């Protein structure tokens with residue numbers, strides 16, 4: 001017998017990848033995990049006869065020749081199947097998108113996908129081979145891609161995810177069904193917890209990063225916590241979020257981490273606590289430890305390990321086109337045209353920043369036929385400035401809250417640089433991972 005498995009606690013992406021894998025390996029049977037992730041339960045229940053999965057215990061005494069593993073490459077995550085086939089010595093083929101982690105599956109052939117969902121990898125293979133998919137399977141698979149890519153908003157999303165999704169839509173996936181499977185909260189307790197989290201998470205500035213974190217005590221382990229954390233993370237916009245749950249009865253502490261910043265990799269951070277996951281979403285379960293010490297430990301760990309966030313000094317332009325306050329508006333206009341800027345800081349004779357003048361201010365002078373008047377009379381004297389160590393996060397707020405296009409960076413009353421909206425945008429863009437060529441026609 002040959003089989004296809006996903007990771008324990010199967011989620012939508014595992015299920016999606018499994019149904020597509022069945023087309024590529026038609027003589028293989030799907031095997032379900034003992035645990036279905038709470039978010040995927042509706043989907044799984046509805047399609048259970050269609051999926052026609054074996055249970056792990058049904059593998060016992062079977063001669064298993066080959067295993068296709070999707071959405072993980074770690075032995076731990078598929079251990080439940082191996083316990084029934086301890087003598088397995090056949091082939092293992094893996095389709096996984098969890099990046100650089102090395103696999104501890106014996107003799108596995110790894111297909112390493114740089115995309116937002118494991119389902120995408122299989123979908124791309126379908127496109128390449130010209131395999132068609134039934135509307136049911138297309139719906140299941142598309143749900144997997146939406147779920148794992150955070151509706152195509154996670155940073156690991158690539159061109160391939162869109163291509164696979166487009167293929168599934170062409171295969172008549174039902175968007176309406178996909179939408180019903182993606183409803184975030186299935187249980188009443190999740191909604192209660194959601195408001196609890198919103199109310200009690202604290203903002204922290206750790207080495208210039210905007211982190212929100214909180215410690216929550218619960219009587220016992222509850223399902224669906226990570227969906228609640230996801231929803232909170234979507235609404236609040238910190239660089240990263242850490243929710244620490246202490247389950248009193250089991251005396252276990254769960255850390256759920258989310259990040260939207262390349263420089264804050266939550267899987268790296270939570271590996272230290274025995275956990276793992278993606279750079280943008282990870283978790284760790286710490287056994288036999290109360291919540292408070294774990295929480296304090298995490299906070300200390302963040303202070304020690306987070307590299308300082310980027311600051312103004314690193315992204316500012318040092319070559320600043322300044323206007324002298326004694327120049328006429330006409331001179332200023334000619335100067336701005338020459339340097340191709342829409343505005344510039346104004347300095348006095350001793351080089352001190354005294355104001356800012358934009359083309360809009362000069363227009364006012366032109367209307368009043370005052371082009372010979374000195375810049376001094378038309379510039380804005382209230383200048384919002386920042387320091388070299390102002391974080392990018394604060395710069396963003398200064399630019400957008402005040403609706404300004406130029407932010408002079410001042411050190412000891414002297415202008416040392418300038419950040420414009422386009423400096424800010426190109427810095428943020430620089431974080432985007434480069435698109436990976438999926439190799440499809």
Ligand SMILES: [Mn+2]
Pocket residue numbers: 013014071097116117118148
């Ligand atoms: Mn996945």
